[in-house]
Amino acid sequence: MVGAENVLVGDAERLARATGLSYLDLLRRRAPSADFPVPDAVVLPADPDEVQAVLEVCVRHDVGVVPFGGGTSVVGGVAALRGEKASVIALDLVRLDALVSVDAESRLAVLQAGVRGPEAERLLGEHGLTLGHVPQSFERATIGGFAATRSAGQASSGYGRFEDMVKGVRLATPRGEWKLGVAPASAAGPDLRQLAVGSEGTLGVITEVSLRVRPAPPVRRYEGYALPGWEAGAAAVRDLAQHHALADVTRLSDGDETEVSLALNASLKTTALRRYLAARGVARPCFLIVGWEGTAHDVALRRRETARRLKASGAVRVGKALGESWRHGRFAGPRQRDALLDQGVCVETLETAAYWSHVDELRDDVRAALTSSLGRSIVMCHISHAYETGASLYFTVLAARDETDPIGQWQRAKAAACEAITGLGTISHHHAVGVDHAPYLKAEIGELGVEVLRAAKSAVDPTGILNPGKLV
Amino acid sequence: MVGAENVLVGDAERLARATGLSYLDLLRRRAPSADFPVPDAVVLPADPDEVQAVLEVCVRHDVGVVPFGGGTSVVGGVAALRGEKASVIALDLVRLDALVSVDAESRLAVLQAGVRGPEAERLLGEHGLTLGHVPQSFERATIGGFAATRSAGQASSGYGRFEDMVKGVRLATPRGEWKLGVAPASAAGPDLRQLAVGSEGTLGVITEVSLRVRPAPPVRRYEGYALPGWEAGAAAVRDLAQHHALADVTRLSDGDETEVSLALNASLKTTALRRYLAARGVARPCFLIVGWEGTAHDVALRRRETARRLKASGAVRVGKALGESWRHGRFAGPRQRDALLDQGVCVETLETAAYWSHVDELRDDVRAALTSSLGRSIVMCHISHAYETGASLYFTVLAARDETDPIGQWQRAKAAACEAITGLGTISHHHAVGVDHAPYLKAEIGELGVEVLRAAKSAVDPTGILNPGKLV
Numbered sequence A, B: 001m002v003g004a005e006n007v008l009v010g011d012a013e014r015l016a017r018a019t020g021l022s023y024l025d026l027l028r029r030r031a032p033s034a035d036f037p038v039p040d041a042v043v044l045p046a047d048p049d050e051v052q053a054v055l056e057v058c059v060r061h062d063v064g065v066v067p068f069g070g071g072t073s074v075v076g077g078v079a080a081l082r083g084e085k086a087s088v089i090a091l092d093l094v095r096l097d098a099l100v101s102v103d104a105e106s107r108l109a110v111l112q113a114g115v116r117g118p119e120a121e122r123l124l125g126e127h128g129l130t131l132g133h134v135p136q137s138f139e140r141a142t143i144g145g146f147a148a149t150r151s152a153g154q155a156s157s158g159y160g161r162f163e164d165m166v167k168g169v170r171l172a173t174p175r176g177e178w179k180l181g182v183a184p185a186s187a188a189g190p191d192l193r194q195l196a197v198g199s200e201g202t203l204g205v206i207t208e209v210s211l212r213v214r215p216a217p218p219v220r221r222y223e224g225y226a227l228p229g230w231e232a233g234a235a236a237v238r239d240l241a242q243h244h245a246l247a248d249v250t251r252l253s254d255g256d257e258t259e260v261s262l263a264l265n266a267s268l269k270t271t272a273l274r275r276y277l278a279a280r281g282v283a284r285p286c287f288l289i290v291g292w293e294g295t296a297h298d299v300a301l302r303r304r305e306t307a308r309r310l311k312a313s314g315a316v317r318v319g320k321a322l323g324e325s326w327r328h329g330r331f332a333g334p335r336q337r338d339a340l341l342d343q344g345v346c347v348e349t350l351e352t353a354a355y356w357s358h359v360d361e362l363r364d365d366v367r368a369a370l371t372s373s374l375g376r377s378i379v380m381c382h383i384s385h386a387y388e389t390g391a392s393l394y395f396t397v398l399a400a401r402d403e404t405d406p407i408g409q410w411q412r413a414k415a416a417a418c419e420a421i422t423g424l425g426t427i428s429h430h431h432a433v434g435v436d437h438a439p440y441l442k443a444e445i446g447e448l449g450v451e452v453l454r455a456a457k458s459a460v461d462p463t464g465i466l467n468p469g470k471l472v
Helices: A011-016 A023-030 A048-061 A117-125 A143-148 A230-242 A255-264 A270-279 A296-312 A320-328 A333-342 A356-374 A406-421 A438-460 B011-016 B023-030 B048-061 B117-125 B143-149 B230-242 B255-264 B270-279 B296-312 B320-328 B333-342 B356-374 B406-421 B438-460
Strands: A041-043 A063-068 A087-092 A099-103 A108-112 A166-173 A176-180 A205-212 A219-227 A249-253 A286-294 A316-319 A345-355 A377-383 A390-400 B041-043 B063-068 B087-092 B099-103 B108-112 B166-173 B176-180 B205-212 B219-227 B249-253 B286-294 B316-319 B345-355 B377-383 B390-400
Touching: A011 A041, A023 A333, A023 A345, A023 A406, A048 A063, A048 A087, A048 A166, A048 A176, A048 A205, A063 A205, A099 A117, A108 A117, A108 A143, A143 A205, A176 B438, A219 A230, A219 A296, A219 A320, A230 A249, A230 A286, A230 A296, A230 A356, A230 A377, A230 A390, A249 A255, A255 A270, A255 A286, A255 A377, A270 A316, A286 A296, A286 A320, A316 A320, A333 A345, A345 A356, A345 A406, A356 A377, A356 A390, A356 A406, A390 A406, A406 A438, A438 B176, A438 B438, B011 B041, B023 B333, B023 B345, B023 B406, B048 B063, B048 B087, B048 B166, B048 B176, B048 B205, B063 B205, B099 B117, B108 B117, B108 B143, B143 B205, B219 B230, B219 B296, B219 B320, B230 B249, B230 B286, B230 B296, B230 B356, B230 B377, B230 B390, B249 B255, B255 B270, B255 B286, B255 B377, B270 B316, B286 B296, B286 B320, B316 B320, B333 B345, B345 B356, B345 B406, B356 B377, B356 B390, B356 B406, B390 B406, B406 B438
Parallel strands: A041 A087, A063 A087, B041 B087, B063 B087
Antiparallel strands: A099 A108, A108 A205, A166 A176, A166 A205, A219 A286, A219 A316, A249 A286, A249 A377, A345 A390, A377 A390, B099 B108, B108 B205, B166 B176, B166 B205, B219 B286, B219 B316, B249 B286, B249 B377, B345 B390, B377 B390
């Protein structure tokens, strides 16, 4: 069906599609155990029709199918679980790499699922367009993965979350192709696009996505501010969000994360900066990165408005160096983890979102849960996505690794954090559910919510071949 | 359960909940026929718990339940169809009339489903807040109805569609209560809020909605522009939408709708205005209403930006009188229909939305379908909701009524319009599906989409008591 050369059964090829990029994935890759799930084969279809044909064969032979994009899941989303199936394949979508069409008048582009972030920008750039979706996984992750997991990019305040960009979806399902999205907005029943987006391969394999695009911005302007403490910082971001004055990138670090920046950021003259801030009443700073992208006119207009509000909120301008250094290092985080692992560090991130009235309490509770579980540790936090009604909280955790049981150490800490989140916020703001968050989904969407998802799955995938053991 | 006084079985009470406000509903009310479906009783629960208890009784006795809010559906959404059931009740939610809570910090308010538009604004106004949701049905329609039908208000460019405001939903279902919405945004699987919103009473009875609210605007500024023709007008609105320069209300009339305004609007000095516009190259004007709401600073800033872009698009400013007269008459349309009906006029509206590259073709096709079906008629059109990727099209139709078969006359015209829409746009941008659009849903969301909705319904409503015969 796809050609023999596009069915890989070698150990290296199968192992490469067996895990994502969570801390536990990295540990498991370093010390594989016998129960480590690996796909029986990797299949690489060329286009949506071949994806559909492969699914039909898998239904006939009752083979589980794990869609695989960039392999950047940090929640076990690409783990090769087989559920009740005797065999399971990784369906690698890397060959679905085309820009299918551009409708510049409607600012729409159809991209295939396997296109990675940089390639999407390159393809759109040829038409003078951009998607503007830049999550930390940008360099490896794919259009299909962004859609399947409800990704949110670092510039989500300006460009929106990925689901805001999705205007149409084409899915391959065991019951045939499914296409959604005929208009920018509709009252023709529930928005099924929003059911496909976030379905994590359980309701179909996303093969093409129709996306809202924008003109590539001629001007990018990033800068840094400092606020006197977390509460002041969160209040300032809330003020921006509630007055439609958010920069395209708006990212507030708490005191601990700011201290790490001050210690490690070579582009900052730390001593002088501390003195400058202290003289302006900011003894323990929280850094705020703000970045605008657009025409010179638009950036100037919006920057003036953001600056006006930030000043009223007590923010002190730090300048361009802080913004630019963040921008240049924005995708580096994941690459540093291997080095830290080599040094015996437990390093991981987790995230949530809540309404503003819960944000401070949620941050306190998650920090307390993590530190009391891990003992000696550094827990940093930032807000990277702000809304009128609330914000995301993103935690970066560093701890001394328990070498006798490193996996158990993190599983206990993560469970403590998830318990702290439940009831106050969402179990995931942009990392999705996968395997790791599945136990907490019921508390968030209700038993009925889980049953509705299962019923939807049964309708499109009656024999349950799609991504067994994920989401629900 | 609800008290005997809250179960109404009189003819007048049952008839009052038997129809919405479509042209066909008005005709049917004037000349009821034997097959006119009327609920067997009207039940008025006091609160969400009573709604839940009523559903459980209805499951036990296999009674169909039609949720009833303001009764303003124009697509048969409240028709008392009983499907396979021997009996059916109208579940009138008017007593669920409370503002449950306000979280000013998070800009969230929980309103019960039966609260009507003006009362919602009054209750929120006591807290200095507004919802900003003003569809033409505002005076009668309810919070629950807005959510169940994916309503869009006249100020949707500024305040968003109703589904954009919905942050949480509480539903009563035959399988128990279902609550959704713990954070402003989430990647915890598909967004089931967007499944509840637009479910038109088929997946549960919406009893409470958590809504994003905003400070009540101290300043409202409405004005009018004229553009030289439809294409120029649509291009100007597209330019605003794609440059984030839309006014909160942005409403473009086509030439025919503008001519009717010029003929009927007593506040316009028509002859002088025509001369003024002609001198500026606008011989056949298309009126554009733009309105901003907010602080003086915000309105001034945004108005300047909109004006700058409109000028570049060739728009000629007409002034405040046009904007203000539209604002004051904004809810009057439906009230004029009875007088027109008395005069032998067939009068109805219908609407759709499409991506920008289809907007002109869709307008032409729908107009052609309507006029060729109706013969002598006036078909007016406006854009009232604009997006980066497309816009809504709203048609108002006036024709000589065929007194021998007035219902068939409109059914044929409506079918012709729906056929013209299918493939180019959505079957409804903000009127929902109900009975009238149900035959066209499959073409829009696919057979699989319909089956997914049916599966979801089976999960929460296994015996099918909820709004039989609607949506799917």
